[in-house]
Amino acid sequence: MILIVDDRPENILPLKKILELHGFLVDTAESGEEALRKILKAAYSVIILDVQMPEMDGFEVANAISGFSKARDTSIIFLSAVNTEKKFITKGYTAGGIDYLTKPVDPDILALKVKTLHKLYEQQQELRMVQDSLRREIDIRKQAQEQLAGQLRELQAILASLPEIAFTVTPDGRIEYVNEHWYRYAVDAATFPVTHPDDNLRMALAKALTGGTGFVREVRLRDHHSGEYRHHLLRLMPIRQHTQQVSRWIGTFTDIHPQKQAAELLEQEVALRTRELLLNNAELERTNHELQQFTWVVSHDLKEPLRKIQLLNDHIREKYLKENNEAVSYLERVIRSSARMARLIDDLLAYTHLSAPEVFRPTDLNALLAELLLDFDEPIRRSGAEIIIGKLPVIDTIPVRIRQVFQNLISNALKFVQPGQPPVIRIHAERIATKAIDGELAATGPFCRIVVQDNGIGFDEKFLDRIFVIFQRLHSQTSYEGTGIGLAIAKKNMAKHQGLISAQSRPGEGASFILILPVRQTDPAQHP
Template identity: 25%
Template sequence: MNITDPEQAPPLVLIVDDEKFTRLQLRLAMEQVGYQVVETSNGEEALAAYTQVQPDIVLLDALMPAMDGFTCSRVLQTLPGGDRTPILMITALEDQESVDRAFAAGATDYITKPIHWAVLRQRVYRLLQVSRATEKLRQQTERARVSEERLRLALDAAHMGTWDWDLLNNKISYSATAATNMGVAEAAVDTYESFLESVHPEDRQVLEQIINTAIAQQTDYNVEFRVVWADGSIHWIAARGQVYYDETDTAIRMTGINMDITDRKHAEAELQRQTLRSQLFADITLKIRRSLHIEEILQTTVTEVQRLLQCDRVVLFQLSSDGSGKVVKEEVVPGCTAIIGRNLHDPCFEKQYLDKYIHGHISCVADIYNSEVQQCYIDFLQQFQVVANLVVPIFIKEKLWGLLIAHQCDHPRQWSSFEVELLRQLSDQIGIALAQAQLLADETRQRQELTRANAELQQFASVASHDLQEPLRKIQAFGNRLKTMYGDLLNDQGRDYLDRMQNAAQRMQALIDDLLTLSRIATRAQPFVPVNLTQIAQEVLSDLEILIQQTNGRVMLCELPTIDADALQMRQLLQNLIGNALKFHQPEQPPIVKIYSQALADWQSTEGEESLDAKCEIIIEDNGIGFDEKYLDRIFNVFQRLHSRSEYEGTGMGLAICRKIAERHGGSITAMSKPMQGAKFIVTLPIKHNRGD
């Protein structure tokens, strides 16, 4: 979906993030919607790039080495045009102090990690819209100011747009331009009283005071006021004048110029409204985002919107698929009917109209009794004393969640474009906040389920280590006694039964031990510390010395890296993989095992130091019996065997334990093999971890 304006040049986005993968994701997200992208990896590069390319928006990571995003944002504000360039702060921090710090540093908005890419693209699009609109208004205001100054100079030089007030005879004469500005006939002669009648009633008293002060105190007359023309239209006038006195200091004449500054005033008012809207929007958005709890978000929304619009009622209506729904939150003034918690069904709310909201339709009705509203809808709204309403849809991840509705109950109301646009933008923010709250709720539920699963796993481990092993030890002990004391009394079949019983008990013991090992990978894990894998591998080979001699095997160990890991689990991982390589050898062929490592392409950062996302591969390669790769997914599952116990002993859990260990370290394990052509097991592990993981 391309959301750029085809009539304008594609916006230029400056991405600032020290993580290469994150920068790549951000670039793809921006280029998919037609934006141009410039990347930098730290704050210093960002400042240099900003000066050179003058981007339209900056996507700024909050936490970076050297110069963090907060510092970079503050410095950006001091660069030419930096205070007008929107900055979207990207951060994993959600505490109030970090949010306040981001806005204090000059950030226009912020988004938290993990990033929801559809949300990011919409956020960037809205910020660019507001930035361009504000810049356009600023340019218009500047052009109006320059034009006005030129006009002032022209009027001063040519005495155009002049007026002359004869104080003794109370007559005011205007030049053609001055008369046009005042809305009177060209070259008209007026009186002071009729002049005051043309002034807007709200400005009349103040204007009289200024005029009287200028005459009494012999000061210059410089004022801006409104006049009402004969057609009822209102215009702004800027007037400057000077009072003349006779030899007795009696005021006899006042002359000056006037000009129509209506366009400038309208531009200033629009810019002020835009600034106010941006400020109010930021304030409400901040209040909404201070909480990720859905109930608090919704209540804050209706409270703030009602306070801002000064309307009679604001409700959040959560929709069902059939068009019915429930008022989940409400803010209503005294005297109006409260409808909180009511399940409502509008008989006129047909599927066709519901589809309009699904496609983003906004309903704006100034007076339900003087509009093209159906009678059944009027009857429905009359239950709640509604005379005028403004309805804006709310979406969560492009799915219609409900409606944000403002009601005026005591009289008709003409909703301004400012109010409509403000509610539309707020509905976007509500949808984003609801999506984030939903993600938090899902994450909390998953975390609780994981905690419960770990508790059950720990309980199983406790049962396995005590209740299951105790009867097993008795079977083994009494089996040994039977064999020692009565073995000679048994016939061949009896001794065979006894041997089978003891072998089954041994297999059960090995199975329980492996299950305990698997369960304790997470529940009894040790903190990550630097682990020399070469040393660990040498110790494992020492433990496997007898097996190596029995199979006439040969193991070649190359230098392995030092990584942040759990040393005990690394020993278990290597012991399982090397032991399998020795065990599954071809008949009459001694096993040959190679153990080596290789760095991935991005093992080192550009400065030559290992980065947090650097990884390595540990490879165990053998010349054994191998396997068909169609069983690749199967061999890493619990209790999975490709051969019978009579061929190769084991519980079928060794590779499952290896996978569990690799995943706990943020890595993975896979294999490459062909039948009777050996196997190559590849374990991918991060080099660095945050200590204590």
């Protein structure tokens, strides 16, 4: 913007029109005081100042303007129609004027001078902006350098306090800083510790520095004094600036020699224990085989005299004691005891056979139960039992073992009935998502939940754990027959199938036995 200062409006108007025709914004003032007020509020590139003005002439105004920091880059052109002598011109330049023109003024010359001075003003403003920007950039960089130097000092203090070898490396691979532990394995701060030739560290380290990635590796460093190689864990991590460019690397060597020695001793101990375990397993397998043979022989030898006792007792009862009711009663008790002893031997033999490996195969549980119920035809007919079986899935099982589970559960349901009430047995299945008794339903879940429910005498659930323990009974033998092995066999068979078995019951309200079985056996090998 251009400011024209003259006390006579008729002088201002033509100058203003001329400058406006050349595209300048023009402001005016009719006194020195008004000019000073405007200069305090706005910035002017050029001031055209009349010398002869009342109260405050042009020289006084120029002297006052020179004290304004806002106008330090403003150029002043003096105009005068009277004071054309050399002393006045000199005084104008001394007062801070850039030029001194006498009236009448050539408008084209004035416009050219204003253009030149205006352009010079704009260049000065741009230069000041660049200088200010550079000054701010220098201040920012100075602060950043001071901050970086402080961080570096703090980092070095931290590294110096570490109980392990610590160092920093510049992006070009030059060692920048080392702590005192470095000198145990290196001659000086500029030399890298000597590593074992088999570790091939230099090539891997150069690759990590080139790639800008972190580096972790076990190495062996040679002790500078003893010459012994000790195991260390090298960690080298890049420190990046906000531009993601690596500014330095921080590295540590952690002494893991004691742990390495302990690990080697542990490996030797594990190898020794493994050999011992293999020998013990072989011995155990041989002993188990011998035990199975012994069990078979013993059970056979025990059952043979029992069969003779039963046969002879039957013969004595029929031939010699028909008329002696008391003797027949005693003899029948002996026969029942012998039969119970025979069942106990059979159950024990079945229980010991559960450890033998067997193969899983797809099994239709509906077909298996249909075949099993034929064995219960007489007890079902005699008790008037009703058995309701829902749609059961085809799953991987050892058929003979899963048959034992259902056989024992159905046998118990037919045995533990409430007086005068025909037994009702319901069997149904559903797919679930997890191997849990209360697993959530899932149409394609990997597990199957089978519930065998009866309306029998039930039991108190505080005895739940007890009913699956071998020889544990909740009722006396005089009340209900049995050896106390059936549910223990069922539990062991379920474990062999990687499954679960549990029960829910209340006295007098029946019982529900819950089986959880995998639909597919993930490991086709035999389970223990």
